[in-house]
Amino acid sequence: xxxxxxxxxxxxxxxxxxxxxxxxxxxxxxxxxxxxxxxxxxxxxxxxxxxxxxxxxxxxxxxxxxxxxxxxxxxxxxxxxxxxxxxxxxxxxxxxxxxxxxxxxxxxxxxxx
Amino acid sequence: xxxxxxxxxxxxxxxxxxxxxxxxxxxxxxxxxxxxxxxxxxxxxxxxxxxxxxxxxxxxxxxxxxxxxxxxxxxxxxxxxxxxxxxxxxxxxxxxxxxxxxxxxxxxxxxxxxxx
Numbered sequence: 430x431x432x433x434x435x436x437x438x439x440x441x442x443x444x445x446x447x448x449x450x451x452x453x454x455x456x457x458x459x460x461x462x463x464x465x466x467x468x469x470x471x472x473x474x475x476x477x478x479x480x481x482x483x484x485x486x487x488x489x490x491x492x493x494x495x496x497x498x499x500x501x502x503x504x505x506x507x508x509x510x511x512x513x514x515x516x517x518x519x520x521x522x523x524x525x526x527x528x529x530x531x532x533x534x535x536x537x538x539x540x541x542x
Numbered sequence: 543x544x545x546x547x548x549x550x551x552x553x554x555x556x557x558x559x560x561x562x563x564x565x566x567x568x569x570x571x572x573x574x575x576x577x578x579x580x581x582x583x584x585x586x587x588x589x590x591x592x593x594x595x596x597x598x599x600x601x602x603x604x605x606x607x608x609x610x611x612x613x614x615x616x617x618x619x620x621x622x623x624x625x626x627x628x629x630x631x632x633x634x635x636x637x638x639x640x641x642x643x644x645x646x647x648x649x650x651x652x653x654x655x656x657x658x
Contacts, residue, residue, distance in 0.1 A: 465649075472546075472635050472649035473586070516585070522645045529576065530637070530647055532586040 433517045438537040447504040449536055451517030454498040460521050462493060463530070464502045466513040473516065473532075476502065507540045514538070544570045546638050548650035555626055556658055563621045563653045565636030570648075571616035573641030577609070580633040580652075592619055626657040 434452040441447040516535040592598035592613035610622040
């Protein structure tokens, strides 16, 4: 699976949009971009995923560049409960791959009042 | 969404003893389960992958005789840390995948192990 690069940390203001970048310049054509987050002392929580089109759900939006070498997770109105480590992962989704999720360092997001 | 539970959520054991952690898929059958370990302020590291009814596949550097994994049913996997030492103190997280075309992984809440 391709490697991802994320900033180690970022702060954002409560109520404002949080834009979390992820670089995955070696992504292959059959690899998806996944985002998870981990609140302190909890298991990871799935947020969103996409292949090449932008995606939106009740938690966030995912913007993938046209060349698919980078993406941005957008939390539209950050709350204090969004304080967590956010992981961007790219992976092939097929049975033979075992579907292992390989976690990088992630971005530690602190939402401030 | 699919729910994965872990038991216990916290455990303290003495050095040299063994401790078992359970991972259950509550509302789906998990053909594959994964065990991760996470040290403070570090990312999750995959320890092993287990398929129901088969032997687990361990990642490089993970001792299979120390971390015994059993996946005897489609809803339960166990991780036994044998002869635990203080350096085994960590946050252990399992995840489960349903299979049958559903390749998503659902994570448990984690188990905090402290070895004294």
